[in-house]
Amino acid sequence: MQELVIISGKGGTGKTSVTASFAVLAHRPVIADCDVDAADLHLILSPRVKHRHPFRAGHEAVIREEKCSGCGACLTFCRFEAVRMNAKDAGKTTFSIDPVACEGCGVCVRFCPERAIDFLERLCGEWMTSDTRCGPMVHARLGVAAENSGKLVSTVRQQARRIADERDHPLIIVDGPPGIGCPVIASVTGATLVLAVTEPTVSGEHDLQRVLSLTRHFQIPTAICVNKWDINPVMTDRIEATARQAGARIVGRIRYDRAVTRAQMEEKAVVETDAPCVEDIKAIWSQLGACRTIPGRSENLEV
Ligand code: SF4
Numbered sequence: 158m159q160e161l162v163i164i165s166g167k168g169g170t171g172k173t174s175v176t177a178s179f180a181v182l183a184h185r186p187v188i189a190d191c192d193v194d195a196a197d198l199h200l201i202l203s204p205r206v207k208h209r210h211p212f213r214a215g216h217e218a219v220i221r222e223e224k225c226s227g228c229g230a231c232l233t234f235c236r237f238e239a240v241r242m243n244a245k246d247a248g249k250t251t252f253s254i255d256p257v258a259c260e261g262c263g264v265c266v267r268f269c270p271e272r273a274i275d276f277l278e279r280l281c282g283e284w285m286t287s288d289t290r291c292g293p294m295v296h297a298r299l300g301v302a303a304e305n306s307g308k309l310v311s312t313v314r315q316q317a318r319r320i321a322d323e324r325d326h327p328l329i330i331v332d333g334p335p336g337i338g339c340p341v342i343a344s345v346t347g348a349t350l351v352l353a354v355t356e357p358t359v360s361g362e363h364d365l366q367r368v369l370s371l372t373r374h375f376q377i378p379t380a381i382c383v384n385k386w387d388i389n390p391v392m393t394d395r396i397e398a399t400a401r402q403a404g405a406r407i408v409g410r411i412r413y414d415r416a417v418t419r420a421q422m423e424e425k426a427v428v429e430t431d432a433p434c435v436e437d438i439k440a441i442w443s444q445l446g447a448c449r450t451i452p453g454r455s456e457n458l459e460v
């Protein structure tokens with residue numbers, strides 16, 4: 158089984174449009190949307206949800222009012238200003254904990270003299286398995302102000318691998334998160350190949366450099382493509398030279414095409430339209446098939 162992960166140094170480079178097109182071009186891959194903080198692949202692939210599963214991670218403190226003596230120790234010990242002192246109720250000062258501000262460190266639970274604070278597993282969101290016109294999909298929704306997106310990304314990838322194993326799918330296509338943080342690392346470790354989508358701007362170049370140093374660190378074979386390359390051909394040349402020097406493979410360029418936005422509005426992948434840039438995306442897809450992987454895992458990526 159092979160895993161192609163599409164990432165970008167920052168949001169808005171066209172990563173999800175490229176991912177959706179690859180999902181259409183591949184022969185029924187398993188699709189994983191690991192951009193859990195700002196998932197949007199579902200807007201194009203319109204998944205029909207089959208199963209929903211709660212995602213729990215970390216803890217949150219909750220005061221049991223009937224046991225609380227109102228001593229205020231939790232207010233003193235909380236370093237995150239998550240404990241609120243409420244108005245007096247029947248002569249007793251009451252306290253409560255703001256679930257958004259609570260970091261789940263557990264200090265108040267440890268030091269409450271009345272053992273009046275519960276330490277509950279935090280419900281951070283949900284992950285889903287679905288069917289799409291391109292193949293099965295695993296995706297997720299992270300709750301408002303919820304953390305642990307790296308753990309949720311790992312869950313989504315694990316489930317995508319399980320489905321690929323069980324149903325004998327040779328390829329998983331992953332829409333990775335932007336940036337280089339924990340969720341990105343959780344998305345790319347152990348992947349067969351990473352494709353970094355970038356744009357020809359100064360920030361695009363800077364962010365790509367950070368992405369390339371990340372994939373080099375984890376020794377993951379990496380390819381790049383420049384989206385909207387024709388808005389700045391000089392910068393495109395520069396980015397490609399930088400990427401080459403960093404050991405990445407250049408698999409193509411995608412022209413600026415207003416039809417990409419139109420396709421999104423019609424809930425279509427770009428390659429399901431007759432947009433001029435379809436030719437560019439198809440060329441990149443075929444180049445990816447020729448990418449060799451790292452020594453010891455030398456099979457080609459199947460397309
Ligand atoms: S430390 Fe415990 S008993 Fe004291 S105010 Fe907080 S919850 Fe109530």
Ligand code: SF4
Pocket residue numbers: 217218234235236237238239240254258259260261262263264265266
């Ligand atoms: S668990 Fe930690 S962050 Fe949350 S209220 Fe208690 S002391 Fe504050």
